Amino acid sequence: MSILVRPIQLTDRAQWAMVWADYLRFYETSVAPEIYDHLFAKLTSRDASEFQAFVAVVGDEIVGLAHYLFHRSAWQVQDICYLQDLFTAPNHRGKGIAAALINAVDQAAKAGGTSGVYWMTHETNTPAQSLYNKVAQRSGFIEYVKAQA
Amino acid sequence: MSLDIRPLRPDDRAQWGALWQDYLAYYETELPQSVYDSSFARMLSAADHEFQGQIAVLDGQPVGLVHYLFHRHGWKVENVCYLQDLFTLPAARGKGVARALIEAVYAEADRAGAPAVYWLTQDFNKTARQLYDRIGHVTPFIKYAR
Numbered sequence: 413m414s415i416l417v418r419p420i421q422l423t424d425r426a427q428w429a430m431v432w433a434d435y436l437r438f439y440e441t442s443v444a445p446e447i448y449d450h451l452f453a454k455l456t457s458r459d460a461s462e463f464q465a466f467v468a469v470v471g472d473e474i475v476g477l478a479h480y481l482f483h484r485s486a487w488q489v490q491d492i493c494y495l496q497d498l499f500t501a502p503n504h505r506g507k508g509i510a511a512a513l514i515n516a517v518d519q520a521a522k523a524g525g526t527s528g529v530y531w532m533t534h535e536t537n538t539p540a541q542s543l544y545n546k547v548a549q550r551s552g553f554i555e556y557v558k559a560q561a
Numbered sequence: 562m563s564l565d566i567r568p569l570r571p572d573d574r575a576q577w578g579a580l581w582q583d584y585l586a587y588y589e590t591e592l593p594q595s596v597y598d599s600s601f602a603r604m605l606s607a608a609d610h611e612f613q614g615q616i617a618v619l620d621g622q623p624v625g626l627v628h629y630l631f632h633r634h635g636w637k638v639e640n641v642c643y644l645q646d647l648f649t650l651p652a653a654r655g656k657g658v659a660r661a662l663i664e665a666v667y668a669e670a671d672r673a674g675a676p677a678v679y680w681l682t683q684d685f686n687k688t689a690r691q692l693y694d695r696i697g698h699v700t701p702f703i704k705y706a707r
Contacts, residue, residue, distance in 0.1 A: 436636075443636055450638050461610060463635050483632040486612050486645050487585075487592060489599045496635045518707065530706040548707035552685070555702040556693045558667055558678035 413470060415509055417516045420455050420465040420477075427474040428452065428467060435477070435499035439534075455479065460524060466516045468500070468509045475504040478513040482526050493521035495531040498540075510543055562620060564658065566665040569604050569614040576623040577601065577616060584626070584648035604628065615665050617649070617658045624653035627662040631675055642670040644680040647689075659689075663696055 420428060429448050436442055454462040460482055468476030479497040495517050500509040514529070521529045529548075532555055533540050544550070569577060578597050585592060604614040609631065617625030628646040644666050649658040670678045678697075681704055682689050693699070 441636070447636065447638065451635050454633070463633055479635045481633055481635075483643075484603070484610065484612055484630055486600045486604075486628045486630075487590070488596060494632075514707075528707060530704055532702040532704055535701045535703050544705045548705040551704040551706050552683050553681040553704040554684045555700045555704070556680050556682060556697045557700055558670070558697050 413507070415475075415507065415512060416469045417466050417512045418469065419458075420467050422456050424467055424474060425452055428455075428465075428477060431467075431474050431477050431499060431501060432497070434501065435497055438499070451479075463496070464520065466513055466520075468504075468513055470504060476500040476509045476513055478517050480517045480520070480529070482521070482524055485527070488527050491524070491526045493517065493524070493526045493529040495529050498531065505539075510540075511547060514543075514547055562656065564656070564661055565618045566615050566661050567618065569601070569616055571605060573616055573623065574601055577614070577626060580616075580623060580626045580648060580650065581646070583650065584646060587648070600628075612645070613669070615662060615669075617653075617662055619653050619656065619658065622653075625649040625658045625662055627666055629666045629669070629678075631670075631673055634677070637676060639674050639676050641677040641679065642666065642673070642675040644678060647680070659692055660696055663692075 451463065455465040463479050463481050466478045467474045477497065477499055478495060480493055480495045482491040482493055485492040498510060498513060518529050533544060600612065603611040612628050612630045614626060614628050616623050626648050627644060629642055629644045631640040631642055634641040647659060647662060667678055682693060
């Protein structure tokens with residue numbers, strides 16, 4: 413079985429949406445249909461100031477995705493790369509797909525002149541962290557948000 | 562005591578630079594002047610995709626700063642607000658400066674229609690977290706980088 417990681421393309425819309433819905437479900441959330449349209453348009457715009465994406469393909473099936481954004485950091489002149497969404501379909505785990513997606517984002521981040529890639533993960537997500545601890549550093553930073561009124 | 566939070570101005574360069582240097586020293590970080598110049602110019606540019614900065618002036622003296630950025634979020638149509646840097650001079654702590662700076666960013670985020678404001682802090686930074694736990698709330702998310 414060979415895994416292909418490639419930039420997302422317009423014909424991926426239906427399969428990408430199913431994979432992203434599964435990802436969002438993992439976070440016990442869902443978004444409105446117009447958010448799918450909005451994000452997919454950004455992902456396929458090939459505009460380096462918008463979200464970009466890689467998909468992992470096995471055969472003719474999309475089995476994973478990575479969404480990433482280059483944005484400013486006040487600490488440097490070059491941008492930094494935020495990997496927001498990373499997902500592998502449950503029946504395709506353990507095959508190195510997530511690592512391949514992270515590598516693809518890392519290469520794109522370097523090619524785009526950014527200083528590196530960062531991402532956030534849930535503190536209880538130990539399967540993900542067992543990979544992340546191999547390919548990245550746990551920074552010691554935690555996230556706070558404005559309390560909703 | 563009079564506390565004023567206002568956007569950075571061109572004539573703040575020297576005092577802003579001194580504050581930011583102190584902040585970075587807390588993180589055991591030194592940055593070249595080119596980054597000070599670049600970040601300051603970007604914050605004054607008022608461009609949508611650039612950082613913005615506010616300064617806290619206590620009884621006429623600059624004592625604190627905040628740097629924040631509106632950026633895309635894949636799950637929303639609106640941009641969200643990332644508060645990257647927050648600092649109060651040690652001598653001016655305990656006077657509500659940091660809270661006022663965060664509240665100024667909250668107000669800017671509301672004005673810009675940003676549905677979320679977030680920031681990162683070291684998990685062991687107990688002093689900062691005492692304030693953050695009052696004015697925001699901790700998420701279960703932790704940062705990885707490579």
